[in-house]
Amino acid sequence: MKTKILSLLAVAATVFGFTPRAGAFAYITNDSTGLPIKWPAGSVPIRIYADNSTKLSDGTTTRATAVQFALQTWNALLGDEQFTWTINPSGTPADNDHFNEVGFSSTIFGQSFGSGVLAVTTDWASGNERVEADTIFNTAYTWDAFDGSLSDAQNFGKQDIRRVAIHELGHNLGLDHPDQATPPQTVTAIMNSHVSNTNRPTADDIAGMQNLYGPAPYGSVPANNNFANAITITLTNNAATVTGFNCNATKESGEPNHAGDAGGRSVWWKWTAPSNGNVSLDTNNSVFDTLLGVYTGSAVGSLTTIASNDDVNPGIIQHSALTFTAKGGTTYYFAVDGFDDTTGPGADSGLITLNLAFTSTGGGTTTFGPSDFNQDGSADILWENTSTGDRSFWIMNHLSIGSFVYLAGIATEWHIVGSGDFDGDGKTDLVWEDTVTGDRTIWYMNGTSLSSFGYIANVPTAWHIAAVADFNHDGHPDLVWENSQTGDRTFWLMNGATIQSMIYLAGISTDWKIVGAADFTGDGNTDLVWENTVTGDRSIWVMNGTTLSSFAFGANVALPWHIAAVADFDGDGHPDLLWENTTTGDRAFWLMNGTSMSSTPYLANIPGVWHIVP
Amino acid sequence: MKHSLASSLASLIRIAAVIGLAAAALTSRATSVIPPTFPDLVKQSDYVIRGVVKSVSAEMVNDATGRHIVTSVEIDVRQVIAGTPPAHVVLTMLGGTVGALTQTVHGAPKFSVGDDDILFVAGNGKNFSPLVALMHGRYPILSDSTGRQFVARNNGVPLYSENDVSLPIGTPSPVKAEQANAQPLSPAAFIGKIQSAYNQSHRPTLEN
Numbered sequence: 001m002k003t004k005i006l007s008l009l010a011v012a013a014t015v016f017g018f019t020p021r022a023g024a025f026a027y028i029t030n031d032s033t034g035l036p037i038k039w040p041a042g043s044v045p046i047r048i049y050a051d052n053s054t055k056l057s058d059g060t061t062t063r064a065t066a067v068q069f070a071l072q073t074w075n076a077l078l079g080d081e082q083f084t085w086t087i088n089p090s091g092t093p094a095d096n097d098h099f100n101e102v103g104f105s106s107t108i109f110g111q112s113f114g115s116g117v118l119a120v121t122t123d124w125a126s127g128n129e130r131v132e133a134d135t136i137f138n139t140a141y142t143w144d145a146f147d148g149s150l151s152d153a154q155n156f157g158k159q160d161i162r163r164v165a166i167h168e169l170g171h172n173l174g175l176d177h178p179d180q181a182t183p184p185q186t187v188t189a190i191m192n193s194h195v196s197n198t199n200r201p202t203a204d205d206i207a208g209m210q211n212l213y214g215p216a217p218y219g220s221v222p223a224n225n226n227f228a229n230a231i232t233i234t235l236t237n238n239a240a241t242v243t244g245f246n247c248n249a250t251k252e253s254g255e256p257n258h259a260g261d262a263g264g265r266s267v268w269w270k271w272t273a274p275s276n277g278n279v280s281l282d283t284n285n286s287v288f289d290t291l292l293g294v295y296t297g298s299a300v301g302s303l304t305t306i307a308s309n310d311d312v313n314p315g316i317i318q319h320s321a322l323t324f325t326a327k328g329g330t331t332y333y334f335a336v337d338g339f340d341d342t343t344g345p346g347a348d349s350g351l352i353t354l355n356l357a358f359t360s361t362g363g364g365t366t367t368f369g370p371s372d373f374n375q376d377g378s379a380d381i382l383w384e385n386t387s388t389g390d391r392s393f394w395i396m397n398h399l400s401i402g403s404f405v406y407l408a409g410i411a412t413e414w415h416i417v418g419s420g421d422f423d424g425d426g427k428t429d430l431v432w433e434d435t436v437t438g439d440r441t442i443w444y445m446n447g448t449s450l451s452s453f454g455y456i457a458n459v460p461t462a463w464h465i466a467a468v469a470d471f472n473h474d475g476h477p478d479l480v481w482e483n484s485q486t487g488d489r490t491f492w493l494m495n496g497a498t499i500q501s502m503i504y505l506a507g508i509s510t511d512w513k514i515v516g517a518a519d520f521t522g523d524g525n526t527d528l529v530w531e532n533t534v535t536g537d538r539s540i541w542v543m544n545g546t547t548l549s550s551f552a553f554g555a556n557v558a559l560p561w562h563i564a565a566v567a568d569f570d571g572d573g574h575p576d577l578l579w580e581n582t583t584t585g586d587r588a589f590w591l592m593n594g595t596s597m598s599s600t601p602y603l604a605n606i607p608g609v610w611h612i613v614p
Numbered sequence: 615m616k617h618s619l620a621s622s623l624a625s626l627i628r629i630a631a632v633i634g635l636a637a638a639a640l641t642s643r644a645t646s647v648i649p650p651t652f653p654d655l656v657k658q659s660d661y662v663i664r665g666v667v668k669s670v671s672a673e674m675v676n677d678a679t680g681r682h683i684v685t686s687v688e689i690d691v692r693q694v695i696a697g698t699p700p701a702h703v704v705l706t707m708l709g710g711t712v713g714a715l716t717q718t719v720h721g722a723p724k725f726s727v728g729d730d731d732i733l734f735v736a737g738n739g740k741n742f743s744p745l746v747a748l749m750h751g752r753y754p755i756l757s758d759s760t761g762r763q764f765v766a767r768n769n770g771v772p773l774y775s776e777n778d779v780s781l782p783i784g785t786p787s788p789v790k791a792e793q794a795n796a797q798p799l800s801p802a803a804f805i806g807k808i809q810s811a812y813n814q815s816h817r818p819t820l821e822n
Binding site for chain 1: 750
């Protein structure tokens with residue numbers, strides 16, 4: 001089998017040559033798990049056996065301080081690991097004595113070096129954890145300390161302790177030779193198997209090492225250490241890969257065990273499902289034995305577990321992988337922790353790679369109306385000034401105002417009539433309607449900033465876009481049109497900005513207006529919210545795709561109040577209603593539990609010419 | 615003594631070649647290992663064989679210098695290329711895996727059953743690694759997409775010239791750089807070079 005693999009490798013090399021990759025560094029791996037072998041977070045005590053009195057040719061360095069220099073060089077680059085050391089003027093490294101030693105000897109534990117061997121590092125590992133490492137310099141060579149080129153005349157016949165020690169201690173920490181990796185890498189690195197004029201760790205060496213032990217400075221805590229600081233994941237083409245570290249992360253009070261293991265170094269991400277669908281989540285390409293948990297809820301002490309996994313194949317493939325069914329509009333929290341084998345050093349740590357793939361099953365879309373533009377898990381509110389044409393976001397933290405973001409000043413004949421992800425980049429776009437010319441366009445957004453424009457169509461102004469949502473479950477937002485003269489309503493089933501087909505819905509009195517769309521019943525279909533502009537009645541049409549299924553939610557609210565927006569404002573997975581009093585300027589939520597109102601928190605009083613747009 | 619222009623030029627070329635080799639040796643020493651020249655690789659070997667790995671086993675060994683894992687690699691010798699190997703070749707080397715414990719010797723080749731290699735063996739049982747200059751003493755035999763066998767370096771990169779053995783393991787072959795259509799050495803060609811070098815290094819002199 002090995003021969004076959006090598007043959008394939010060689011064939012690939014023959015055909016394509018060698019392609020340096022961004023991360024050319026190589027790890028020493030556990031043959032069973034495939035994971036890098038590394039020290040647990042903390043300190044690595046080193047015993048230096050070397051003369052500390054005889055100066056080398058630079059006049060200040062001794063053999064011992066040259067080794068110490070190498071230890072300090074790595075220390076300055078590591079996030080959750082540090083060498084400590086003692087200097088002993090005499091002594092020789094011994095094998096598997098539970099001490100990490102660096103020394104000079106004429107043999108490797110009593111055996112000959114053989115020809116041409118300058119120095120050797122041997123290390124011991126149990127599973128993925130390094131438990132001992134020793135480095136022996138061959139006393140058959142003349143050792144000195146110099147930074148210059150190897151070809152400098154004054155360096156002829158001498159070996160540089162510092163650069164060799166940096167290389168060997170790189171092995172101690174877990175890096176292997178990139179030029180001997182599979183496939184071999186072509187990169188400038190002190191970890192290459194040959195010594196060169198490179199005498200310090202290069203960018204490639206540092207990247208590889210920091211993947212194992214986190215970025216410097218030592219002790220730095222990741223930004224997403226706490227649940228409250230979970231980093232938002234944004235999809236591109238229904239997938240996302242994010243990276244981070246759990247080095248120096250901690251477990252919070254009340255935090256659950258993830259996948260049934262105590263862990264102890266957890267970090268958090270969050271993601272809001274754009275519609276109902278299936279999610280696969282894994283930690284492939286992380287450098288340690290991970291734990292993975294998926295939760296809903298708003299506080300770390302009261303989370304609901306949706307799914308969790310420790311190992312893909314227990315003890316063998318130690319990455320984590322899981323699947324779950326997502327409900328559109330629900331914010332899911334992902335915890336990644338390190339496995340704690342309870343032998344003492346705590347949870348594993350290092351680079352995390354978190355991969356998410358989403359397959360929409362349609363429905364549940366909550367991107368109509370004020371939605372989550374900045375993708376922080378909270379639906380935002382978009383305002384329009386009917387006098388000046390200014391548009392501005394309220395970036396919400398659920399029911400609280402977080403910040404304000406100005407969008408643009410656009411002529412008042414233009415109105416925003418809905419929003420949805422039309423280009424499939426995972427970001428909410430805006431649909432505009434020119435009430436004078438009948439043009440309809442899309443602003444493709446990058447969060448709260450305009451990215452580019454798209455044109456939909458010119459449609460007579462008697463028609464208005466009343467709602468934007470995915471009704472036919474194809475993952476693309478569709479348009480619901482309303483004729484203000486005839487009362488006809490019809491769907492445009494869309495593929496991005498392109499119309500695919502039209503489906504007639506109904507002819508309903510013009511007293512009634514569609515004011516929003518969302519999945520109120522939780523059946524995966526997008527429902528329509530109606531408002532009678534004469535009587536003040538409100539109703540929900542429970543839909544089955546593009547067909548009326550039943551009626552729900554009868555309420556009569558005095559007419560100065562209008563439903564201005566529909567979205568899941570409180571993040572409970574149920575769409576809510578945002579009301580606007582056109583007389584007083586008051587705004588208030590109706591927090592819904594399905595088709596029933598559960599509470600009515602007040603938002604703000606904004607009088608005058610500002611209005612919330614759907 | 616007469617010196618022709620041609621012989622002077624040849625001498626200059628030889629001197630230049632020697633200087634070139636010396637410069638290469640100065641600028642490309644391995645951290646763990648100094649890559650040997652091809653003649654040295656052959657000369658420093660007790661014997662050179664082509665063989666297939668029959669078995670790999672590891673055991674824990676205790677001695678005065680501590681506790682070690684020692685791996686034994688049993689070789690089915692397919693061809694004796696140079697020197698006189700024992701009837702039963704078992705290479706012993708420091709490092710390996712016993713149960714959950716693994717001892718790694720960085721830079722030392724790892725063997726798997728079925729590996730087909732040309733091996734330059736020296737100090738088997740006495741050196742911590744029985745191969746000349748660690749990874750520089752092992753040359754896997756691989757096959758390309760047509761089934762043609764070729765010789766590779768320990769990292770799987772094709773060997774285009776016997777002189778490339780003195781290059782750091784990750785250095786591209788100058789032969790390949792100069793001749794895009796250059797072919798890797800076949801096992802037969804490399805073995806021929808080895809035997810020629812061995813005969814050179816063991817040629818009787820007048821003093822003998």
